[in-house]
Amino acid sequence: VQKRFDTFNKKLPGEKKSRHSNRYWSSGKVLCGKCHGHFVSTNKKTKSGYHQRWRCYTNSRFGKDECSSVSISTNVLNAVMWQTINQINLNKERIKAEIEKEISKIKNSDINKVSTQIKKLEAELDTENNNFNYFNTELATLNAKKAFISDEYEARLINARIANYSKNLESTFATIQELEKKITSLKEQDNEKALIEEQEAFKKMLDEFFEIDPNADNSILYGSLCDKIIVNTDSNEIEVFLNNFPRSFTYKYATKGALDNYEVLLEEVIKE
Numbered sequence: 001v002q003k004r005f006d007t008f009n010k011k012l013p014g015e016k017k018s019r020h021s022n023r024y025w026s027s028g029k030v031l032c033g034k035c036h037g038h039f040v041s042t043n044k045k046t047k048s049g050y051h052q053r054w055r056c057y058t059n060s061r062f063g064k065d066e067c068s069s070v071s072i073s074t075n076v077l078n079a080v081m082w083q084t085i086n087q088i089n090l091n092k093e094r095i096k097a098e099i100e101k102e103i104s105k106i107k108n109s110d111i112n113k114v115s116t117q118i119k120k121l122e123a124e125l126d127t128e129n130n131n132f133n134y135f136n137t138e139l140a141t142l143n144a145k146k147a148f149i150s151d152e153y154e155a156r157l158i159n160a161r162i163a164n165y166s167k168n169l170e171s172t173f174a175t176i177q178e179l180e181k182k183i184t185s186l187k188e189q190d191n192e193k194a195l196i197e198e199q200e201a202f203k204k205m206l207d208e209f210f211e212i213d214p215n216a217d218n219s220i221l222y223g224s225l226c227d228k229i230i231v232n233t234d235s236n237e238i239e240v241f242l243n244n245f246p247r248s249f250t251y252k253y254a255t256k257g258a259l260d261n262y263e264v265l266l267e268e269v270i271k272e
Contacts, residue, residue: 025223026077032056033232033239035067042071054231070233076253077229077238079264081222084240084249085212087268092206099203102246118186125179128172135169202244237269 023041030039039054054077056069088095139162146158212218227241239250250269257263 024074025219026054026074026226026229029223029226030054030072030077030229030231032058032067032069033230033237034069034234035059037067039072039231041074044071068234069231072231072233072238073255073262073264075262076255076264078218078222079266080229080238080240080249080251080253081226082212082218083251083266083268084242085221085225087249088206096203096206098246099199102199118183121179121183121186125176125183128176128179132169132172132176135165135172139165139169199244199246 027041028038031037032039035056035058037056037058040057040060042053042055042060043050044053045051052074053071054074055071056067058067059069142158142162142165146155146162149155149158212221225242227243227245229241230239232238236253237250238253239248241248250271252267252269254265255263256265
């Protein structure tokens, strides 16, 4: 967790600048459940003072005819992250079991042999591509030569060779398609090795989770753990996705009061 704190908001050399400001922990992470656009930060002036809220950019830029989403308070985002972290603290062992189950599924697919299989198939693909280019070139040469032949016997020989090369070309093309299909499938499995490493790291990180104060500034922790948040203001539902975590957390939310009396009410939605 401390390593994630240290790297939060730091960018690798040469990395492209994000389209979203990193001023807040939730910058670029809050998405609209209706139009799938990003929420942007705004400061709303009320009788009790200024209050930071997040509003769908589509709604803000083009109006409610394009997206009818309404704004959501920063306090709600903080509350759902605080609630999610505490849910994890309360259910560490069950969550670790879920992660281990996902890891086992991937390991059972015998992914250790995948990289070797991919290299072998890619070598076969290179050979078949070379064969395809050879047959294609020979066909073009024979067709050009055929146009200048008047002898019937020689023409029959060339036609036979053209038919043979055409058959080989068709067969090679089918083989190439099949090899490409197998390679694509194996690469998807190969990517799962990285997923295992990420999930193993998250499982280890669960042991380092700690109780947090909802009134403290936990922005670095929230930003390092949160992958994205999807907000549906029509149904007052908010879904939280954490980095490398096997499932999301969904809540119904409501608010009441203002300033010191402002309160966020959350009810977790259990999905089957």
